[in-house]
Amino acid sequence: KQEVTQIPAALSVPEGENLVLNCSFTDSAIYNLQWFRQDPGKGLTSLLLIQSSQREQTSGRLNASLDKSSGRSTLYIAASQPGDSATYLCAKTNQAGTALIFGKGTTLSVSS
Amino acid sequence: NAGVMQNPRHLVRRRGQEARLRCSPMKGHSHVYWYRQLPEEGLKFMVYLQKENIIDESGMPKERFSAEFPKEGPSILRIQQVVRGDSAAYFCASSPQPLESRSYNSPLHFGNGTRLTVT
Numbered sequence: 189k190q191e192v193t194q195i196p197a198a199l200s201v202p203e204g205e206n207l208v209l210n211c212s213f214t215d216s217a218i219y220n221l222q223w224f225r226q227d228p229g230k231g232l233t234s235l236l237l238i239q240s241s242q243r244e245q246t247s248g249r250l251n252a253s254l255d256k257s258s259g260r261s262t263l264y265i266a267a268s269q270p271g272d273s274a275t276y277l278c279a280k281t282n283q284a285g286t287a288l289i290f291g292k293g294t295t296l297s298v299s300s
Numbered sequence: 301n302a303g304v305m306q307n308p309r310h311l312v313r314r315r316g317q318e319a320r321l322r323c324s325p326m327k328g329h330s331h332v333y334w335y336r337q338l339p340e341e342g343l344k345f346m347v348y349l350q351k352e353n354i355i356d357e358s359g360m361p362k363e364r365f366s367a368e369f370p371k372e373g374p375s376i377l378r379i380q381q382v383v384r385g386d387s388a389a390y391f392c393a394s395s396p397q398p399l400e401s402r403s404y405n406s407p408l409h410f411g412n413g414t415r416l417t418v419t
Contacts, residue, residue, distance in 0.1 A: 219401075220399065222408060231304075231410040232391070233410075234408065234409065236407075237407045279408075281399050282345075284400070285398065286355055286356035287333060287345040287348055288345070288399065289345065290342045290344075292341065292342040293342060
């Protein structure tokens with residue numbers, strides 16, 4: 189069974205801290221891995237997509253890495269802000285490449 | 301370019317009624333995915349459709365649930381004879397190419413979801 193695990197489940201930090209969110213998966217077969225953000229009561233907003241042949245992607249204060257051999261991805265957020273408070277979801281393609289399989293997310297709270 | 305549009309945003313049904321959820325993908329996107337999100341649980345894949353075809357329905361319950369994506373018009377997720385356990389947020393996503401494509405470089409675009417409440 190394919191599983192995506194995200195640790196920690198919740199995280200509270202003061203504004204300005206750099207932080208790392210972790211994602212691990214049991215099946216190394218992967219076409220791409222994506223990180224999303226979900227605000228309460230809203231849909232998902234795409235943050236970063238890492239193709240299978242890539243090791244990392246960067247967008248502004250966000251950096252995501254992918255290590256297929258160890259089955260891990262990390263999302264690094266630099267200089268966190270209260271507006272970063274949300275649930276962050278990691279998702280990888282399933283074996284058939286027909287869907288994204290999601291972790292349960294890390295709920296981040298950044299206090300000012 | 302409008303994003304993925306889902307309607308209604310909120311839907312209330314009594315037990316035994318039918319629920320019809322609609323999803324219009326982004327312009328130029330012919331691949332649609334439906335997900336269900338239960339409280340305290342993650343997003344669970346239900347079904348993947350291309351125009352007029354169901355590609356993967358491995359996540360869809362065998363009974364009462366069906367999905368379609370006709371040549372013209374939105375994709376529809378239909379739940380017949382709803383039960384309280386069907387109460388959840390249902391999300392639709394779209395992409396311009398298959399996820400398995402080696403040239404895939406466009407993130408999956410999600411709608412804001414339909415929140416179904418069964419009373």
